[in-house]
Amino acid sequence: MPSRYRYPLLRYPGAKSKVAPLLSSLFPIEFHEFRDVCAGSAGILAYVPRDARRWINDMNADVMSVHEFVRDDISAKQAILDMVRPLDTPDKRAAAFAEAKRKLEQGPDPLSYLLVNRLAHKAIVSRRRSKKGADSWLASLDHRYNRDNRHGLKALTASRVDFWAEALQGVRTTTADYTVPLTAPGDDVVCLIDPPYMLGKASGRLYEHDWSRDEHYRLFKLLRECPHKFLLTINRSPLTLKLYSSDDFRTPFRKGKGFRMRPREYLYTLSGNRHLEKATELIVMNYDR
Numbered sequence: 001m002p003s004r005y006r007y008p009l010l011r012y013p014g015a016k017s018k019v020a021p022l023l024s025s026l027f028p029i030e031f032h033e034f035r036d037v038c039a040g041s042a043g044i045l046a047y048v049p050r051d052a053r054r055w056i057n058d059m060n061a062d063v064m065s066v067h068e069f070v071r072d073d074i075s076a077k078q079a080i081l082d083m084v085r086p087l088d089t090p091d092k093r094a095a096a097f098a099e100a101k102r103k104l105e106q107g108p109d110p111l112s113y114l115l116v117n118r119l120a121h122k123a124i125v126s127r128r129r130s131k132k133g134a135d136s137w138l139a140s141l142d143h144r145y146n147r148d149n150r151h152g153l154k155a156l157t158a159s160r161v162d163f164w165a166e167a168l169q170g171v172r173t174t175t176a177d178y179t180v181p182l183t184a185p186g187d188d189v190v191c192l193i194d195p196p197y198m199l200g201k202a203s204g205r206l207y208e209h210d211w212s213r214d215e216h217y218r219l220f221k222l223l224r225e226c227p228h229k230f231l232l233t234i235n236r237s238p239l240t241l242k243l244y245s246s247d248d249f250r251t252p253f254r255k256g257k258g259f260r261m262r263p264r265e266y267l268y269t270l271s272g273n274r275h276l277e278k279a280t281e282l283i284v285m286n287y288d289r
C-alpha cells in the first residue's frame with residue numbers, strides 16, 4: 001500500500017500525519033481502545049490497529065462531518081471524484097470554491113468543507129475570517145489544486161478515499177469537548193491529545209476552537225487525574241515547560257501522577273511556509289515506553 005494513501009483527506013493546520021509513525025510507536029505495546037480526543041484530520045488512525053476500539057472526537061462539527069460522510073455514505077467516493085474531476089480550469093476552480101464557501105455559510109456540508117479545506121490558504125476554513133485578502137487566495141487556488149500527490153486537491157484519488165473509507169469503518173465519532181473521551185470509562189484505553197497550541201500570548205487563529213492559557217491549565221489539571229494512559233503532543237513554550245517538566249522525568253510529578261516528557265524535533269512546514277523548519281515539540285506521557 002503506497003504510503004501516500006495514508007495521508008488524510010483533510011489538510012489540517014498542525015496535522016500530525018508526518019509524525020504519525022513516530023507517535024504510534026510510542027503507544028503502549030498493547031491496548032484495547034484508542035481515543036484521539038482533538039482529532040482534526042485524524043491521520044494517526046492509519047497507524048492504529050483495526051482490531052482496537054477506536055474513537056475520534058473534535059469539537060469542529062464540519063471536520064467530523066467529513067469523516068462521517070466518508071465512513072457512512074457509500075456514494076462518498078464517487079461524490080468526491082465527481083467534485084474534483086471537472087475542475088480542470090482556473091475559472092471552474094474559482095467558481096467551485098466560491099460556491100462551496102457559500103454553501104458552508106448555510107450549514108454543514110461535508111463535500112463543500114472538503115473542497116474549501118483543500119483549496120483554502122493554509123487550509124484554514126474559518127467562519128470568522130473576513131473577506132479581506134480573498135483575491136490573493138484565489139490567485140493561489142491553482143497551486144493548491146495541482147500541488148503534489150499529497151496536498152493538492154487533485155490528490156484526492158479513488159485509492160486514497162478507499163483507504164480512508166475502510167480505515168474509518170467501526171470508528172466512533174463525536175463532536176464533544178475533549179474532556180468527554182478523556183474521562184469516559186473504558187478498559188485499557190490510550191488517548192492521544194493534540195490540542196491547539198499556545199503561539200505567543202494566545203493560541204493562533206488556526207481553528208474554529210482555539211485555546212486560551214486557561215484552557216491549557218484546564219487540560220493540565222485533568223491530565224493529573226486522567227484515568228487512562230495518554231500521549232500529549234504540545235509545542236515547547238515557557239507555559240508547557242512549566243506545566244509538564246520535572247527535574248527528572250521519572251520522578252512522580254504532583255500527587256504521585258508521573259509525567260514523562262520527551263523533547264522531539266519535528267520537521268514541520270510552519271505557518272503554511274513551503275520550507276521545512278525544525279520545531280521542538282514536547283511529547284508527554286503518563287506511562288513508560
Ligand SMILES: C[S@@+](CC[C@H](N)C(=O)[O-])C[C@H]1O[C@@H](n2cnc3c(N)ncnc32)[C@H](O)[C@@H]1O
Pocket residue numbers: 012013014015016017037038039040041042043044057058059060063176177178179194195196197207208209210
Ligand atoms: C492541533 S489540531 C489537531 C490536529 C490533528 N492531530 C491532526 O493530525 O490533524 C487541534 C484540534 O483540536 C480541536 N479542538 C479545539 N478545542 C477543542 C475541545 N475543547 N475539544 C475537542 N476538540 C477541540 C480543534 O478543532 C482542532 O481540530
